[in-house]
Amino acid sequence: MEAASIAFRLNKNKVAKDLLKQSITRQLAPFEFLRDFKSLQPYKNSVEMQDVLAQYDNLENQYYRELKNxxxxxxxxxxxxxxxxxxxxxxxxxxxxxxxxxxxxxxxxxxxxxxxxxxxxxxxxxxxxxxxxxxxxxxxxxxxxxxxxxxxxxxNKDFLVDFYEFKNGSNHLVTNTKNEALFTLISLGNINGNKNYSDITNLDRRRKSVGLPPLYFDHLIYNTELPKDYQYNPENLLSDLNNL
Known part of the structure; x- marks a missing residue:
């Protein structure tokens, strides 16, 4: 759905519509969640968005028809x-x-x-x-x-990220030490409300090992603030995304 909102922003409405359909046929996004998704609100009255919502029942049935087991x-x-x-x-x-x-x-x-x-x-x-x-x-x-x-x-390579972050945060609570995220602040495992990262120099290397894009990508998509010591060359972004 986030990808669909970006496609709308780029005036690639057909791509956006396909992505919206996939959010249902592949992930079974609930109707209300899809309809009210924050990033999609500027496009809620678009022909594509309204068409997907009108087809919701059929797309939901497609999800069940295509279940492997x-x-x-x-x-x-x-x-x-x-x-x-x-x-x-x-x-x-x-x-x-x-x-x-x-x-x-x-x-x-x-x-x-x-x-x-x-x-x-x-x-x-x-x-x-x-x-x-x-x-x-x-x-x-x-x-x-x-x-x-x-x-x-x-x-997916990032499957265990939430578990690693939760374990990391729990260890900091037990030892009463400074709490810093390993991979991402956007995680269910961020139990301590982390706002800082551990070892900024190697952060993108760690993120890549679990299938996450460079932190700069999150900055572009979610407008998150980058750590002051974080360094990245935006010219490398496309290549880094292709090589995840």
């Missing part, structure tokens, strides 16, 4: 539903969350072994972020599995 998808959805029900009430959460999360992740491991990774399962894995990279049954299976899938290009 609908049965596994539905199993994951059931686990997510249980996950969310437990979290609707604080008393139930205190009593059942740990047991439910353990049962869900055990089931997810079985499903992943049989059918491969289903992207909608991310939420179930996120609930085990506190033990990331520790010696437990969850990460003893998922960490090498995900790293291997990344090598095969079946999972």
């Amino acid at each position: 609908p049965a596994v998808y539905m199993e994951i959805q059931k686990l997510i539903a249980l996950d969310q029900i437990v979290r609707e009430n604080d008393q139930i959460f205190d009593k059942l969350a740990q047991k439910t999360d353990s049962a869900n992740i055990t089931k997810l491991i079985d499903l992943t072994k049989k059918y491969g990774w289903e992207s909608r399962a991310w939420l179930l894995l996120w609930h085990h972020r506190t033990s990331f990279k520790e010696n437990d049954f969850v990460w003893n299976f998922f960490l090498p599995y995900i790293e291997e899938e990344i090598k095969k290009d079946n999972i």
